[in-house]
Amino acid sequence: MMIFARRVAFAILCLGTMAWTLWLAVLALMPGGFGLLDAAALGLFAIILPWMVVGFWNAVIGFVILRFSSDPVAAVLPIAGAVRGDEPVVAATAILMCVRNEQPARIIRNIEPVLEGLHASGFGARFHLYILSDTDDSETAVLEEHRFSELVTAWRGRMAITYRRRASNTGFKAGNIREFCEQWGARHELAVTLDADSYMPSDAILRLVRIMQLDARIGILQGLIVGLPSTSLFARVFQFGMRLGMRSYTIGSAWWQSDCGPYWGHNAVLRLEPFIRHCHLPPLTTASGEEVHILSHDQIEAVMMRAAGYHVRVLPREDLGWEENPPTLLEFMQRDLRWCQGNMQYWRFLLRPGLNLVSRYQLALAILMFIGSPAWIGLLALTTGMLVLCDTPANIVRPDAGEALLVWLLVMWFSPKIARALDVLFSSRERQAFGGASRFILNFAIETVFSILLSPILWISHTIFLAGQLLNREIRWSGQIRDDHVVPWKLAWLRLWPQTLVGCLSLGLVLMTQSWAFPYMLLLAAGPAVAVPLAVLTAQPVLGELSARLGIARLPEETATPEDLLDLALPAIESANRQPLATSS
Template sequence: MIETDAAGKIMFARRALFAVLFLVTMVGSLCLAALALSPGGFGIFDVVVLGLFAITLPWMVAGFCNALIGFVIMRFSADPVAAVLPAVELVRDDDPVTASTAILLCVRNELPERTIRNLAPMLEGLCASGYAERFHLYLLSDTGDAELAIGEEAFFSELIATWGDRIAISYRRRTVNSGFKAGNIRDFCERWGNRHEFAITLDADSFMPADAIIRLVQIMQVDPKLGILQGLIVGLPSTSLFARIFQFGMRLGMRSYTIGSAWWQGDCGPYWGHNAILRLKPFTEHCQLPLLARDGEIERHILSHDQIEAALMRAAGYHVRVLPREDLGWEDNPPTLLEFMRRDLRWCQGNMQYWRLVTLPNLTLVSRYQLVLAILMFIGSPAWVGLLGLATAALALCDDPADVMRSDIGSVLLLWILVMWFSPKIAGALDVLLAREERRAFGGAGRFIVNFAIETGYSIILCPILWISHTIFLFGRLFHRDINWMVQIRDDHAVPFELALRDLWPQTLVGCLSLGLVMYSQPWALPYILLLAGGPACAAPFATVTAWALLGGLAARTGIGRLPEETAAPEHLLDLALPAIKSASRPPLTSSV
């Protein structure tokens, strides 16, 4: 009890520190913005600008605070993973696997060949471990396309015939995907959940090596209070230029952000819906999602299930934690901007459902914070678009910009926004550059710095495109516009310019209009307005060019977007025969210092 009380006090102090840092950063940023807007006093325009800026802040400030904490832990802790997940120190590599664990692969209208490619090395490793009898693979299909279903059943039947005498495998297909992925897993829990103690959740594009699965099981075995343990997920090496640059930035940002947030969130950690392990009994008993509404015979289900399931698990008294190691699992990233936007809008719709759930009884304060932040992640987009519109109008209509904003404080504010915006990636980049082995893993300091610069420009283009996409979609939600769960195209493919322009004409119009007005009225301000309007103006060519196979292959060969797995590929990734790893195996073009 003494240890529990001490741990509780430590966690309270950590959360208090984060809260103070968050609030001080919020207030300081707003004061800086108010000072920048001070010329001529405060009018309606200034109040509106400050209000919109306040809406954009929480997501950036949370990222900055998490990155700062994460960087300190990464640089000054002897074991950053143990610092945020003490249970890892109780586990030894030779600890036996005694619990029965289900591995749940959820698929819907996917190409089974790719899914089986990712499963084969995992099954081989589990069989070689000597613990195959402790695992049971469940292929849980929600495929509704009749033609795909025929091929899926044939491929999965062959998989069972190949591996069935070494490890248990079951295949089930629902004809109606009620409740989406959460309903798929709920159906498993009700049918077979009482047969197993744990469940590993996988998406169709997930890849987890056997040793990662065994490690998650070992940690769950030593900590009976753990309800969900989430593994860190990184992108599989890709030959799509769009995905390569995205996965490089994601790798840098996830490292500091996850460690920093795990340090203060503690037992209220994240669940991302896949590449994680669940304790099945409490999950079945406490994590059934509430029905949002029933319109006649049509049920409206929660789309983004993971955050709510984590909150319900913690409300039931079980811990939800993250294991921030980068060798636990991989996933495919969307190969093009248009595919990325489709996935992003599905997340947007799911996160907007959380406002009905923030007030659920028994949720912890941290869980409510996570739900609110998930909503603000997308609510901030219309605020950014509003700021772009107001900035354009102010520059086009004013005689002297100094009457609107102080140039000296405004420059400081802009720099501060960029620091907050990129802070998780900056922290990750500094951590790499300060460690010789890390620099080598990313292909050398020179290549790494070039890649960081490319990714920074890429993000400055990408984010405003997404902000406009979110804004249009959220406006459509007022008229009950929904996103259906469409088939995801995971393979590299071309994006014709005509298609890109058809889908991205609103971004193009907003960007070009803003740039044109500023160029006509205040051409000196063009470099500043480019940060918000440049990306939308070139959205269509950006979508087309980043999907070019020629550029993607060239990037893989020259090390643009290079990941550590391409410098020294783990054996289990070699089994996937990824083209990006084959291209990266050629002699490097730059120094590996």
């Protein structure tokens, strides 16, 4: 009953906020009459609004819990407070490391400290590592066979390790795990899912397993994931923002979603028996009769697990695992488009019988996350056209309502990061962890500008891709480039010329016709206009190395490195420690 009341309250807050914001938008558009273009703009605005409003209220609720709860984690996942940390681990647990065309040395670097920790805990016999390869590059396959065979030999007698490579990556990652389930799943009660770019300390694995042992109702337990310290300038600034946005948002959403939480596909624990029985993902059939596999499998598996009567929970702690983010804008866009294609498949499940209402909401919001991109670009085009065609500013927007709407949109847009930033600034320990108050505020400002530049670039990328989807264009599932590298100017231009054209055209037209609006248009068009130099400069290894040494986008792990990360010998941490930074409270 309490969870139902929370969900009703959250729905009322969101619907009321959307109604008020749309009313404010109507007021802003009223000068000169409310015509067809105004109605079109309002319709596009209504598409992008739910994502921002939900983010705002998740952030507000998360901030309140962070500031006023003695144990924010237990406030949203009470069973977490019951774990002492000395309970015996009795569940037979598989650790699934899914790889595809990855460098084996990086995989071994990330997994060996985990094996060491589990062995030292005395519970190593309860765990079995499975390296599940979908590698199709012949040279990498040969290297895998050699290096992983060495790993198996080195750990024989201490930890069980199995290496398997599929001849075909049918079903992508979901198919990889499904094959494991069919062959070995019956041997294990639980499975820890890891990606090639993720690192999960042994203590975190043990904590999640102990929670699963205490509550048999939990089918999936997802740990919070943060960015691994990087020497890529792009990755550093991006994951600084991710670090700020994730915790308050996740705690706020967990407060009302409760047992209908998220699953992000890795750094989580699955209860295998219900997962095998209820979470099988058959191929989808297109209009032409072709079978296609689901790319973004994780959230579908989560809603199917919940439909089967099991809980899907998230543990919002920041010490449960890390992941590597793409080192350049171009690699990030490639991964982002794969997510876009996967999320667009969710519409087929919206009316699936038996799904919880919250589960349907999650699928719809995941679709809106990318559908909102064409809406943003449509608003950019409409706004540009209205400014060019209008004879006087008084006929475009009502100043007081327009300014209030702009401020409110920026507050909603950045609310998850603002909430976490306030939480950091109110805590002396947190301020020191991020390098001191002044450095943290500077980094917050840098990340804010970065987000304003990056977001419209991605919106244009999504819009082009979604248009291509109408012509059956698809993303190829391939390995990712994880090492820092230079992005040539020519390559950046070939990939980003549409963004550059849109941004420069919008800014140029507004500057020539309604120069007073130019500063406002920078919010939507500046990023696309500078997309090429942004991609090139943020990929420069020398700038990334310098940013790590100067403390730009500094993470707490670079101030006081957890013992779990020391064995990884990360270059970013080494660079950060070459020049100690003075901190101020």
